[in-house]
Amino acid sequence: MPLSSTEQQPGPTPLSPATVCLLLSLTIVIPWPAAGSTLNCHMTCICASNIVSCSKMNLTTVPTGLPKYMAVLDLSFNSITRLRAEWTTVKLSNLHNLQLSHNGLTFISTEAFVYVTCLHYLDLSSNALQQLDELIFEPLGQLEVLLLYNNHISQIDRSAFTGLNNLQKLYLSQNQVSRFPLELVKEKTRLENLSLLDVSSNRIKVIPLQDLKTLPAWIKNGLYIHNNPFACSCELYNLLAHWHFRQLTSAIDFKDDYTCILPGPQKTMVRVFDLSGNYMNCSTVKEVDEEAYLGQTLVLSCDTRHRDMFKTWVRPGNVAVSLDGNQSAVVLPDGSLQIRPARPEDSGTYICYAVSQALNETLYVSVKVHNFTMGSGHDPMNTAYTTLVGCLASVVLVLMYLYLTPCRCSCCPDRSRDKGHNDDSIHSSVLSTTPTHGDLGNKAGLARHVAFIDPKELQGQNGKVSPNMEECQEQDVQRGRRQRKKSDSDSISSICSDTPIVV
Structure with a gap:
C-alpha cells in the first residue's frame, strides 16, 4: 500500500558517542598539511616566469617542491624563524636572489647555503639574528650583496665572511656590533672587491684611526661609520674632515650624523664637525704635501x-x-x-x-x-757646533797672543840682546803672517805685518808693535804693571774682532 502523505521516511541513524570520540581522536592524531609546506603557484605563492614570490603568506617553513629554473625567491614578511640545512634538498643552480627579510629569523644553519652556491643577492635584514658563526657564508663564493641590517647581531666570528671573494656591498647597520671589522678592509686581509661597508648605528666606541687613514679613497668613499658612540678627539675630527675635504660620499651624505661623546662625567654628545670651533678647537685640515x-x-x-x-x-x-x-x-x-x-x-x-x-x-x-741627500750635513746642530768651535779657537789664539808673545821692551831681562835679535822676536809673534830675517830696522818691513787690534790702541798697549821703541821704554817705566793690566783687559775685549789692521 502506498504511504500516506502524513507518514515520514526514517532519517539517518545517529552516531553513537563512542564513534564520535573515535573520529575526534583521529583528527588530533593525523594533522592537517602545514600552510606553505608545498609550493602552490595558484594559492600559496605567485609564480611569474623564473620569479617565485611567497611574500606575506604566513609561512612558517620554506615551501618544498621549488622549481629548479627559479632565479628569484621572495620569502619576506613571513614567520620563518629557523633556516635549516634541509630547507632545500636539491641544488638550485639558477637561484641568484634570495630574500628572507622580516621573518624573525633567530637561527641559520652553517649548511643552509650548500645548495644555493650561485647566489648574488642575499637579504637577511630585519630579523632577530644575534650572532654570525664561523664560515657561515663560505659556500657563497659568487655573492655580491649581503644585507644584515636591523638585526640584533652582537657577535661576529672573524671567519664569518671568509669565502666571499666577490662580495661588493655588506650592510651591518642598526645592530649591536661593538668591534669594528678591520679585517674586511685592511690590506692583505680585506675582501678585494668590497666597495661598501656599512657599520653605522651600532655600538662601536673605538675605531683604528691610523689604519683608516691609510685606506684607499675608493674604500673610504663607501665606509659608513656614523651614529656610533665614538669618543671625541681631534684625531677623529681630522679623519672625517679630510673625508669631507675629499668629497667622499660617506662624509658628505651623513655629515650631520657623525657624533661623538665629549670627555667628562656629563657624557655630552656633539657633532664631530663642531670640534673645530666651540668644543675642542681642533685645527683646520690641510692636504699634506x-x-x-x-x-x-x-x-x-x-x-x-x-x-x-x-x-x-x-x-x-x-x-x-x-x-x-x-x-x-x-x-x-x-x-x-x-x-x-x-x-x-x-x-x-x-x-x-x-x-x-x-x-x-x-x-x-x-x-x-730638497737640494741635499737624506742624512747629509744640512743640520742646524752642525752649524751651531761649527760656530762654537770657531769661537773657542779664537779665544785660544787671543790668549796665546796675549801671554806667549815675547817682550819687546827695555824692562825685559833679555834687553841686552842686540836690536836685530829683538826685531826678530817681533816677527816671531803667533799672529805674524810673514816671518822674515832681513833688515828689520826698516819700517816698511814692519808695515807688512797684520795684527787684530783696534786702531785707537796702537800706542801704549803691551804686545803691540810700536814704530818708536824709545817711546815704549819711557811708557813702561812710568806706567809699570798698572798699564800692563789695563792693556790685557783691553785686548781681551777684542776677542771676537776679525778686522785685520795693518801696522
Missing part, C-alpha cells in the same frame, strides 16, 4: 674615489707624462706616478686626471724636493 730628498724614489698616488679609473699625469709646467717609460717620471700599472731619481727641478704641482664612464676626477699633488 709630498717631500723627498735628492736622489730618492718618489711615488705619487692618484687616490680616486672610485676604483678602476683610467689615469693620466701632468708634470709642473703643463708637461704630460708619456706612457712609454723613457722619462724619469713613469706611470705605474696601478695609476700612480714614480719619480726616480728625485731632483730639485721635479718640485711643483702634479695633476692626475682620472676618467671612467660615470665620473671624471682631478687630483693635485704638491711635491718639494
